[in-house]
Amino acid sequence: MDIGHRLRAIRKNRGLSQRELATRAGLTNGTISLIEQNKTSPSVASLKSLLDAIQVSMAEFFSTLEEPGESKYFYGADEFTEIAPPHLDGAQAQLLSLRQLGSAQDHALQLLHERYAPGADTGPGMLSHDAEEAGVIIRGEIEITVDDEVRTLGPGDGYLFNSRLPHRFRNTGREDCEIISACTPPSF
Template sequence: MGSRLRELRQARRLSQRELAKRAGVTNSTISLIEQNSVSPSVSSLKKILDALPVSISTFFAGDEPAPPHHFYKASELTEIGDGHLSWRLVAARRAERRMSIIHERYPPGADSGEEMLEHDGEEGGVVIAGRIELTVGDEVEELGPGDAYYFDSRLPHRFRNRGSEECVIVSANSPPSFAEGGHEQHHV
């Protein structure tokens, strides 16, 4: 992750200090990430990539669009999580994608970040295993296997696994927040 961030920062001729200023993080945060001494939270990584601007899927998958195909093996899903959370994106490099489908895994104690997430679009998902605490606006609900959610993504939201077992979710959002094909929208 560190070398990829350094490569993208240098390609845009930004110093660590300038990128930190644009992203609203400390200079030492950028330095530690680039040295692979720390893994940023998903929300921190999003802020940094928004400052470049680079989509999360481009950051992890590279810039090459893939020819469309209909089936994806588990090994072909693109990991866009933060090293603690696992978010595996289906068809990450497919150009002109109109939605994002994500296989999410939250280990016990995992959190999408203290800073609530907000972005354009809608999202929904179904809990496959475990439990997740989902905050949307002022509402907080704990969801378990078979429970689902659907909301306007412009509302502040946060995912937390307060349980003792891994939570698995299959989610979708539209428009694709982990974008390819030149659209630089993000969701984490």
């Protein structure tokens, strides 16, 4: 997906200049320009800040990847929608994967299959969105910060919190961390 082109189209559709969007999102005008030209890829946290500033959820932003049509009940592993922003170099692209099951716009629940390589995180900024989220760690370890609490969770451990609280995910372990998570309503 061409993230820069999609962001530019939505920004212009909303009648915002790059400067206005940068101010709303807490980023620099130069950063917006580089993202729109696909010369840099935003972290998950930066993309979330940008989308919050233009009032578009991650699910809506990436919805063009989903095929509209009849109800669908079953999905093969290759039919999930990758909603984590791709990175420019190959090594970075392998650090984080957030794969969404089905179309979050058609349901009251957003289900994700998440994978964090060692050292991967959702970005330096904290995330916040209007929802509740929960997850179970399938393998590896993940450090989760919610508000002012930090906890490292491993296989079989879980979390449940109000997503309006600032939060962040970071793999501090030595192996990939895999999580199955849910968000309701879909707002990530």
